[in-house]
Amino acid sequence: MTHLTTLSASALxxxxxxGEVSSVEATRAHLxxxxxxxxxxxxxxxxxxxxxxxxxxxxxxxxAAGEALGALAGVPIAIKDVLAxxxxxxxxxxxxxxxxxxxxxxxxVRRLREADLVPLGKTNMDEFAxxxxxxxxxYGPTRxxxxxxxxxxxxxxxSAAAVAAFEAPFALGSDxxxxxxxxxxxxxxxxxxxxxxxxxxxxxxxxxxxxDQVGPVSRNVFDAALLHDVIAGHxxxxxxxxxxxxxxxxxxxxxxxxxxxxxxVRLGVVKEIAGSGEGFQAGVRQRFEETVALLxxxxxxxxxVSAPSFEYxxxxxxxxLPAEASSNLARFDSxxxxxxxxxxxxxxxxxxxxAATRDAGFGPEVKRRIILGTYALSAGYYDAYYGSxxxxxTLIQRDFAAAFQQADVLISPSAPTTAFRFGEKIDDPMAMYxxxxxxxxxxxxxxxxxxxxxxxxxEDGLPVGMQLMAPARQDARLYTIGQAVESLLEAQxxxxxxxxxxxxxxxxxxASEEGAV
Amino acid sequence: xxxxxxxxxxxxxxLARIDLSESExxxxxxxxxxxVESVAKVSEVATExxxxxxxxxxxxxxxxxDVVVPSLSVEQALSSAPDREGDRFRVPPILDEE
Numbered sequence: 001m002t003h004l005t006t007l008s009a010s011a012l013x014x015x016x017x018x019g020e021v022s023s024v025e026a027t028r029a030h031l032x033x034x035x036x037x038x039x040x041x042x043x044x045x046x047x048x049x050x051x052x053x054x055x056x057x058x059x060x061x062x063x064a065a066g067e068a069l070g071a072l073a074g075v076p077i078a079i080k081d082v083l084a085x086x087x088x089x090x091x092x093x094x095x096x097x098x099x100x101x102x103x104x105x106x107x108x109v110r111r112l113r114e115a116d117l118v119p120l121g122k123t124n125m126d127e128f129a130x131x132x133x134x135x136x137x138x139y140g141p142t143r144x145x146x147x148x149x150x151x152x153x154x155x156x157x158x159s160a161a162a163v164a165a166f167e168a169p170f171a172l173g174s175d176x177x178x179x180x181x182x183x184x185x186x187x188x189x190x191x192x193x194x195x196x197x198x199x200x201x202x203x204x205x206x207x208x209x210x211x212d213q214v215g216p217v218s219r220n221v222f223d224a225a226l227l228h229d230v231i232a233g234h235x236x237x238x239x240x241x242x243x244x245x246x247x248x249x250x251x252x253x254x255x256x257x258x259x260x261x262x263x264x265v266r267l268g269v270v271k272e273i274a275g276s277g278e279g280f281q282a283g284v285r286q287r288f289e290e291t292v293a294l295l296x297x298x299x300x301x302x303x304x305v306s307a308p309s310f311e312y313x314x315x316x317x318x319x320x321l322p323a324e325a326s327s328n329l330a331r332f333d334s335x336x337x338x339x340x341x342x343x344x345x346x347x348x349x350x351x352x353x354x355a356a357t358r359d360a361g362f363g364p365e366v367k368r369r370i371i372l373g374t375y376a377l378s379a380g381y382y383d384a385y386y387g388s389x390x391x392x393x394t395l396i397q398r399d400f401a402a403a404f405q406q407a408d409v410l411i412s413p414s415a416p417t418t419a420f421r422f423g424e425k426i427d428d429p430m431a432m433y434x435x436x437x438x439x440x441x442x443x444x445x446x447x448x449x450x451x452x453x454x455x456x457x458x459e460d461g462l463p464v465g466m467q468l469m470a471p472a473r474q475d476a477r478l479y480t481i482g483q484a485v486e487s488l489l490e491a492q493x494x495x496x497x498x499x500x501x502x503x504x505x506x507x508x509x510x511a512s513e514e515g516a517v
Numbered sequence: 518x519x520x521x522x523x524x525x526x527x528x529x530x531x532l533a534r535i536d537l538s539e540s541e542x543x544x545x546x547x548x549x550x551x552x553v554e555s556v557a558k559v560s561e562v563a564t565e566x567x568x569x570x571x572x573x574x575x576x577x578x579x580x581x582x583d584v585v586v587p588s589l590s591v592e593q594a595l596s597s598a599p600d601r602e603g604d605r606f607r608v609p610p611i612l613d614e615e
Contacts, residue, residue, distance in 0.1 A: 103593035196573045210572050239579040240572070315556040326533060333534075335606055340599035343536065348609045351534065359536035367535055371526060371545055372552060374533045385556070388563035393570040395562060429548055430555050446573025472574065 004029035009075050009169035009223040016063075016074040023056035023063075023074030027118050030076045034120070034167045037504040042142050043152075043162035045081050046088050047121040052076065055118045062116075072226060073116035078168035080159050081122040082129055083214070084203035085109050088119070092205040093127040093137040093155075096332050096339045096361025106203025107238070108172060108214050108231045115230045120168055123158030127363045128329065129179055129207045131155050132435045135426050136365040144187060146462055146501050150419040153183030159217040160187040165504055170218040170227050174204055176211045177317055178415075178439025181451035184217065185414035185465025188453040188497045190224050190482075191217045193439075195472050196446035197242035199228075200235035208324035209240070211317075211443040219498055221256070221452060221482040225249035228475070244473060252476035256483025263299035265481065267292070268407025272310040273438045281417040283457025287464040288413045291454045291489065298488055305406050307399035309392060310441050316392035317440045318433055319376045319385050326373030329366070332358060368429065397445045404471045409481050412438050414451040414465030442469050450478040452486055453497045463497060521550045 004026050007015065015021045031049050038044055059074045084090045084102035091097040105113070112119065126136035134142045134157035144152040145165040152161040159171035160183030173180040175193035184191030192215045199214045206212060216227035228249040235241045255261065269292060275285035296302050334340040334357035335350075342348050343356040362370070376385040403410055415438060425432040442449040447469055454466045466485070470477040490496060523546045530537040537545070591604050600607040 100597055103589050103596055197576075236581045240574070240576065242574065242576075309562065312559055312562055315559045318552065318556050319559060330534075334599060335608055336594075337597035338599070342609070347613050349613050350609045350611050352536075353609050355531075355534045355536035358534055359538075362535065364541075367537065367541065368545060368548060368552075370533050370535065371529045372549060374529045375521070375525075375549065375553070378529070378532070384560055385553075387569060388559040389556075390569035390571055391563035391567040392559050393573075394567050397570060397573075429552060433552075444573070 005033045005166040007169065008220055009072065009218065010226060012075050012169055013072050023059045023118060024053060026074060027052050027056040027076050027120070030120055030168055037165055038167060040143060040148055040504055041145055041161050041165045041167070042140060043123055043158045043165060043167055044078070044121045045091060045093070045124050045139055045158070048088050048119060051087060052118050052120050059116050059118070070115040072230065074118060076118045076120045076168055077112060078120050078123050078159055078162045078171035079109060079112070080156055080171065080173050081125055082174050082205050083109055083172060084205065085119065085122065088122050090122065090205070091139075092129070093125040093139065094361065094363070094366070095138040096357070098339065100337055102203070104203065107200035107235045109203065111231050112172070117230070123156070123162050123171060125158055126155035127366050128205065128325070129155035129174060129176055130325070130365045130369055132178070132182055132432055133420075133422075133425070134158065135422060136363060138363050141422060144419045145504060146188065147419065150421050150462070151186065153186040153415070153419070155179040156183045156191075156217065160184055160189050160191065163217055163219050164189045164498060164501060170216060170223050172214060172227075172231070173217040174212060174214045175439075175443065176207045176213075177321065177443050178436045180215050180217060181439050181449055181465070181467055182415045182436065184451035184453075186419035186463060188463030188501065189217060189219055190221055190450070190452045191215065192224050192228060192450045192475070192478065193442060193448060194228065194232065194475050195242070195448045197240050198244070198246065198448070198475060199231050200238045200241050202235055202237040206328040208321040209328060210324060211321065213443070220496070221450075221479060221486045222250065222253045224450075225253040225479045228479075242473075247476045249476055249479045252479040253483040256480040257487060260299060261480065261484045262295060264301060265299075265409070266301045266303055266407045267295060268303050268305040268403050268410045270310070270403065270410050270412045271304055271306045272308065273412040273441075275413050275416075279416045279434060279437070280413065281457060281459070283459045284413050284415070284417060284464050287455040287457060288466060291466055291485070292411070294488055294492065295485065298484075303406050305403040305410065307396070307403055307441070309395035309399045312392045313396055313441045313444055314433060314437055316389040316396070317436070317444060318372070319389035320393070320444070322369040322373030323376045323386050324373070326370045326377065329370055332361065365429075393444050396441055400441070400445045400447055400471070409477060410469040412467050414438060414467040418457045418460055418462035418464060438467060445472070447472050448475040448478055450482045452482055454489060455497070456500070521546060521553060
């Protein structure tokens with residue numbers, strides 16, 4: 001692993017600004033790292049080697065010419081394949097969009113380009129972001145850099161694994177029910193789901209429109225803040241985009257470096273998802289409790305808060321999400337873009353071609369959720385299922401409002417367990433769905449959430465994450481508190497957690513001998 | 518609540534325009550019954566007096582000024598079409614000829 005790939009995005013930006021390294025050097029280092037380890041990790045569905053080097057070279061030329069560039073100019077970045085990119089295939093992990101080149105960029109991608117970041121490629125994900133393990137990608141799973149036999153989380157396992165494996169300093173993800181925060185937890189990385197509407201969804205291939213939100217994936221809190229500042233802000237092309245003027249998240253993170261910043265901050269431990277319930281791993285609970293004690297010692301006031309409706313969050317989510325997804329995915333109709341497959345027998349009509357295309361192009365989890373959503377929305381069941389789920393959403397918002405009367409930030413483990421093994425939950429949809437119990441409430445209420453690493457579970461040596469949640473529009477608070485938590489933990493450890501991840505490059509030869517790709 | 522039958526799944530597949538195989542219908546029937554049983558608990562707390570929330574951040578009347586801005590060209594719009602004829606998307610017959 002070369003030095004350039006272990007630098008944080010902000011350190012790399014500084015080195016680029018000072019002229020110590022060129023963007024071509026930084027980009028090539030990451031492309032070489034991808035070439036060395038991605039056969040094992042499979043974080044990328046597409047690597048834009050030539051385009052990335054050309055983009056980097058142009059940025060170097062402009063810098064040499066004395067042009068004023070953005071703070072992150074020349075820093076490479078990975079992009080989740082859910083986002084439309086005009087120069088790279090955008091598949092959302094599905095065969096129905098294999099090779100699709102969108103005629104436009106997602107707004108967040110346009111903003112990356114305007115900030116002179118260098119897109120390295122597109123990262124793997126569960127098909128249409130439906131899953132918690134990347135096992136539902138139509139292009140094969142991504143492997144966790146900490147243990148290649150285990151899942152990297154999902155749906156954004158590719159983005160999380162890419163940063164954890166030092167293939168990119170940071171990445172874009174999307175979070176509908178935890179797809180940024182849960183992969184961060186199981187890979188020892190950082191991820192943020194912004195306030196709903198804080199970041200444009202234009203060009204993000206829709207899963208559930210009232211829940212989806214694009215956000216940063218990184219190796220530390222400050223890098224996430226820098227990326228958040230690039231992508232946030234109003235977009236007239238997304239009618240759910242908030243018109244707020246956002247404070248600098250980077251400044252908010254810097255504020256978290258001050259001494260005594262946690263003094264008097266009220267941290268609310270959410271009883272229902274704090275780790276005492278069924279399904280929480282002992283080591284996850286232990287690291288969470290130790291971190292709470294550390295924060296209390298640093299002056300934070302720890303309060304227990306109760307959110308009784310969270311018990312119904314997973315159920316409500318798995319009605320609202322399939323309902324919205326079944327509607328959103330109706331666009332894959334074999335007419336304007338994507339796959340077209342004709343039925344093997346019988347008349348060739350548009351309707352029958354559409355049904356044959358969707359059968360061939362969608363994987364099992366996508367079919368399952370479309371059928372479930374169609375059921376939940378059908379006449380006679382609508383009130384009992386979708387209608388009730390929307391009421392639960394109100395109750396969850398009320399629980400958040402009450403909890404934020406007592407606490408400035410809410411905390412919980414990011415995920416109930418560390419990374420599980422491939423195949424462990426694939427045949428049991430409900431077990432997979434319950435994995436999102438900690439992250440789903442924030443999506444239902446629209447509030448921002450951050451996941452960051454808090455240590456390794458003693459029983460398996462795998463990363464454990466903590467989630468912070470703030471009231472809607474208070475994303476900056478997450479960065480201040482998150483930075484303080486990260487600094488305290490790293491001061492205690494004396495290292496960054498990801499420096500303890502296995503050195504993947506040494507396993508490369510072994511893997512290629514076995515023919516694994 | 519109600520147990521889901523294979524006939525019901527077959528009907529949902531028609532509504533959703535997915536040409537499921539018999540084995541897919543069989544496995545989905547048991548999976549859906551299990552999932553629906555789990556998610557049906559939402560009705561325990563969804564009482565009459567609770568209003569529904571469809572959207573996390575309520576916004577109303579989101580308008581933008583009515584000015585013409587650049588949009589996709591015909592070539593861009595047709596660039597990924599499975600089939601085209603001239604400047605149009607070409608599709609199989611809408612009506613069954615029988």
